[in-house]
Amino acid sequence: MTRVAIVGLGFVPAQRKTPQYSYREMTYRAARQAYEDAGISPKEVDCFITCAEDLHEGTSIFDEYTPDQLGAVHKPMHTVTHDGLVGLACAWMAIESGAAELVVIEAHSKASNILTLDDLTTYAMDPALTRPFSLSPHFVAGLEMNAFLTQSENTEEACAAAVVLNRLRAGKNPAAAYGGETTVAQVLRSKPLSAPLKEAEKSPTADGAVVAVVASQERARRLKGRPIWIEGISWISDSPSLESREWGQAFYAQEAAAGAFRMAQITDPLREVDLFEVDDTYAYKELQHLEAIGLYERGKAGRAVLDAAQGPKDFPVNLSGGCLGRGDLLEAKGLYQIVELVLQLRGEAGKRQRACARRGFALSWRGVPTTSGAAAVLSKN
Amino acid sequence: MARRVAVIGAGMTRFVRRAKETSRELAFGASRMALDSCGLSLNDIDCVVHGTAPDAFDGFHMKGEYLSDGSGAFRKPYLRCYVGGGTGVFAPIQGWMHVASGLFDTCLVVCEEKMSSCQPHPQGAFNSIFDHTTERPLGPNLLWIFALEMNRYMNAYGISQRDIAGVSVKNKKNALDHPAAQVAKETTVEEVLASEVLAWPVHRLMVSPVSDGAAAVILAGEEKARRLTDRPVWIQGVGWDLDTSYWTNRDLAYPQYVENAARRAYRMAGVREPRKEIHLAEPYDPFAYKELHHLEGLLLSEKGKAPEDLARGRFDREKGELPTCPSGGLMGVGNPIAAAGLMKICELFWQLRGEAGKRQVPGKPERGLAQAWGDLMQVGTVVVMGIK
Amino acid sequence: MTEVAQNVKWIGENWKKEEVLHGKVFTFSDRPQARYAWDTGEAIGRYLAGFKQGKILGVRCRGCQRIMVPPRIFCELCFRDISEWVTLKETGRIRTFSVCYVTWDMKRIRKPQIPAVIEIDGASEGMGILHLVEAPRGDKPWERLRAGTRVQAVWKPKGLRRGAVTDIRFWRVLTGNANAGH
Numbered sequence: 001m002t003r004v005a006i007v008g009l010g011f012v013p014a015q016r017k018t019p020q021y022s023y024r025e026m027t028y029r030a031a032r033q034a035y036e037d038a039g040i041s042p043k044e045v046d047c048f049i050t051c052a053e054d055l056h057e058g059t060s061i062f063d064e065y066t067p068d069q070l071g072a073v074h075k076p077m078h079t080v081t082h083d084g085l086v087g088l089a090c091a092w093m094a095i096e097s098g099a100a101e102l103v104v105i106e107a108h109s110k111a112s113n114i115l116t117l118d119d120l121t122t123y124a125m126d127p128a129l130t131r132p133f134s135l136s137p138h139f140v141a142g143l144e145m146n147a148f149l150t151q152s153e154n155t156e157e158a159c160a161a162a163v164v165l166n167r168l169r170a171g172k173n174p175a176a177a178y179g180g181e182t183t184v185a186q187v188l189r190s191k192p193l194s195a196p197l198k199e200a201e202k203s204p205t206a207d208g209a210v211v212a213v214v215a216s217q218e219r220a221r222r223l224k225g226r227p228i229w230i231e232g233i234s235w236i237s238d239s240p241s242l243e244s245r246e247w248g249q250a251f252y253a254q255e256a257a258a259g260a261f262r263m264a265q266i267t268d269p270l271r272e273v274d275l276f277e278v279d280d281t282y283a284y285k286e287l288q289h290l291e292a293i294g295l296y297e298r299g300k301a302g303r304a305v306l307d308a309a310q311g312p313k314d315f316p317v318n319l320s321g322g323c324l325g326r327g328d329l330l331e332a333k334g335l336y337q338i339v340e341l342v343l344q345l346r347g348e349a350g351k352r353q354r355a356c357a358r359r360g361f362a363l364s365w366r367g368v369p370t371t372s373g374a375a376a377v378l379s380k381n
Numbered sequence: 382m383a384r385r386v387a388v389i390g391a392g393m394t395r396f397v398r399r400a401k402e403t404s405r406e407l408a409f410g411a412s413r414m415a416l417d418s419c420g421l422s423l424n425d426i427d428c429v430v431h432g433t434a435p436d437a438f439d440g441f442h443m444k445g446e447y448l449s450d451g452s453g454a455f456r457k458p459y460l461r462c463y464v465g466g467g468t469g470v471f472a473p474i475q476g477w478m479h480v481a482s483g484l485f486d487t488c489l490v491v492c493e494e495k496m497s498s499c500q501p502h503p504q505g506a507f508n509s510i511f512d513h514t515t516e517r518p519l520g521p522n523l524l525w526i527f528a529l530e531m532n533r534y535m536n537a538y539g540i541s542q543r544d545i546a547g548v549s550v551k552n553k554k555n556a557l558d559h560p561a562a563q564v565a566k567e568t569t570v571e572e573v574l575a576s577e578v579l580a581w582p583v584h585r586l587m588v589s590p591v592s593d594g595a596a597a598v599i600l601a602g603e604e605k606a607r608r609l610t611d612r613p614v615w616i617q618g619v620g621w622d623l624d625t626s627y628w629t630n631r632d633l634a635y636p637q638y639v640e641n642a643a644r645r646a647y648r649m650a651g652v653r654e655p656r657k658e659i660h661l662a663e664p665y666d667p668f669a670y671k672e673l674h675h676l677e678g679l680l681l682s683e684k685g686k687a688p689e690d691l692a693r694g695r696f697d698r699e700k701g702e703l704p705t706c707p708s709g710g711l712m713g714v715g716n717p718i719a720a721a722g723l724m725k726i727c728e729l730f731w732q733l734r735g736e737a738g739k740r741q742v743p744g745k746p747e748r749g750l751a752q753a754w755g756d757l758m759q760v761g762t763v764v765v766m767g768i769k
Numbered sequence: 770m771t772e773v774a775q776n777v778k779w780i781g782e783n784w785k786k787e788e789v790l791h792g793k794v795f796t797f798s799d800r801p802q803a804r805y806a807w808d809t810g811e812a813i814g815r816y817l818a819g820f821k822q823g824k825i826l827g828v829r830c831r832g833c834q835r836i837m838v839p840p841r842i843f844c845e846l847c848f849r850d851i852s853e854w855v856t857l858k859e860t861g862r863i864r865t866f867s868v869c870y871v872t873w874d875m876k877r878i879r880k881p882q883i884p885a886v887i888e889i890d891g892a893s894e895g896m897g898i899l900h901l902v903e904a905p906r907g908d909k910p911w912e913r914l915r916a917g918t919r920v921q922a923v924w925k926p927k928g929l930r931r932g933a934v935t936d937i938r939f940w941r942v943l944t945g946n947a948n949a950g951h
Contacts, residue, residue, distance in 0.1 A: 064465060086460050124442040
């Protein structure tokens, strides 16, 4: 088995709106940057993968519109309707199977162009059993947050603290759209969305694009850049049913993380991994995910987040600002996590740079109403 | 060298105009049949790949997520991949990568489409395949682009509608022997040409129907495959290729992307002379002309000469030198988009194992090819399978 | 020789027409609230602004020298930036066409539509756009059109143009098509 590395990266900073370019033009910018970073031409690439959903694009069979902006005309290329981390897994498999040596993955968000995002998300639910209630899709998060807080005895304050912390951190990240200062009290006072979930605890959407170049060890050696190795990758789906799923505990996160750690031969993540990017599409998700991946015992993640929000504490979670601070970038969420890990591991994270960053972990989630998640472990050695 | 991967089981539902079963039940039905065919249970499956074309047919956003349990993916690594109409032959390629990578030993590949849910007509799902700014304002429909391509193909090589109509006749007849077929019938070239003009040069009987259905295959790595069956059918070669989305800037006379995909698959399978080494083919036939167009792209006919080959019986199931669409294809069995492509993989599996019953191609074929196509006449997906 | 299908209970049962008509099919209807405002970006934004002025704009790539339409700010083949704009002619040739008698939901229409790929004069060979051709008289329009037939854009009046591809109403066959065909 060959090792597989990320050898090039390009991205457009997350922004609230991007009227200056079309999705094609935006992705092209990210691609140009990624190829320069890797020192390659797209002609050398064996296989291209886009992560996208038709209804987020407003185009049926969106994969039609994926090749040009990546320089992928007349190349093997396909689309995966999943988070970008699963795209990374597909790149990994394409290389390990011998089908490719050099793979490009892309995910983007033009969320600002979707005028009815909540309606679309509702359209992902069961037509006969759920849609007739005409609920905001965030009710699923409300149900889950309630179950999670009850089962774990974490507090609403701790969830609010995740918002404070991540917005603050996003202020140091030029690639984040929602950096700023807020307080736990302000978050708690924001309007209820689906109680106990509050308006300020939901990540606002943003536009952006990420392109990553992935290579086999052999191929990576012949390139100029410093490779960041993919040591573990894993993804899993739990139940799509709202009626029979296990509420409260993120089984998908637990299993995806376990799979990635196993593959990377990590037994004690807290000691062996230096930084973590975990999905925080909703504030409680950060706590829930931290417990599910085994970083904290049940009920203990909240305390850690509260402490970190109160003062300078070593809390290497979502140094990028997470979704709450960077913005919810739809299918590109996971690849923005990868951006943060790669920059940190290369020592290029500027004001956010964590000393001695050798190994990083990312966990992404598909969002409501799904129970699908993916995890990756990246290493600089 | 990556490890070898075999198809060890296959299943499909009947293809019907309006199924009583829901999307999830169709996916389940095909998956169950595939598992039963090789005596496996869901516990034996390490991961699941789902393939479906646009979300809009079934009426869901994130359709892959909604169908995960029907596809047997509960608490398993699961993803949905797609390349439009090419999906049915691409999904097993994605499954092949899953297993060949060494990450998984077994993989269930499921493709499903329930087009009848889309009202008033499933074509509605295709209205939004066009560029939202430069094309949709013109009110295009799906028939337009295929009629444009068919006309260009006819024009480039001097082919007539009569030359093409024979594909409908052959495939609808082949489908009479397929127990899951939706539009099998005995018909004639005259009848095809007399059917109403939908979008000249396309007549109604040159178009595949709207269908509901699902298909599934089980893949296994070499060691596992040999333990589970004494007749594995190996995936010998895979290839796929995507052309530019600026389809009005391309010459539609020849599907270069199909040739590129085929060449990759042949190289991997060690096929040097496809016309001799491929014993049967399931080219993609959503429209009658497409089968011929694709046979040329697959290098199984000369450019512009597939209609002549058809006329002299080269593609006949019983006596032809290269039987094509022995299943009855999309023109005869039906066209639940992604499921129809995977049906072609199922057909190769049954044919190469000698299990195709009345449809069995004579002469103990050892190697076959399945191909699908899609997007804006833009993607080719090819799988070469064989018993050696 | 065994047939796999023999021992199988086939799933996938069709509703019969009577069952549908007699209301036996229980359905739940829903329509997605899917609305978008797509950013046209630089290239298509300028292209549409050109339409409003009654001009068809293309771009030239300094790498492959192709003059392309619809315009783009990058060349998908050379994978480099494009910044040179060219005003193309409002005439062209039919590359391929169809005569369509049905709407997307398969309703018959009396006056057929004629979609065509039109190669625009002034652009590189093979560079076409999708548009509509005015129907010639007679009940077999395909006998009056061919690949290569020369056509000209018929614009909407200036005041009605709004920066959309429909600012061209349709393309009209130019008289004196003696050199039609390839």
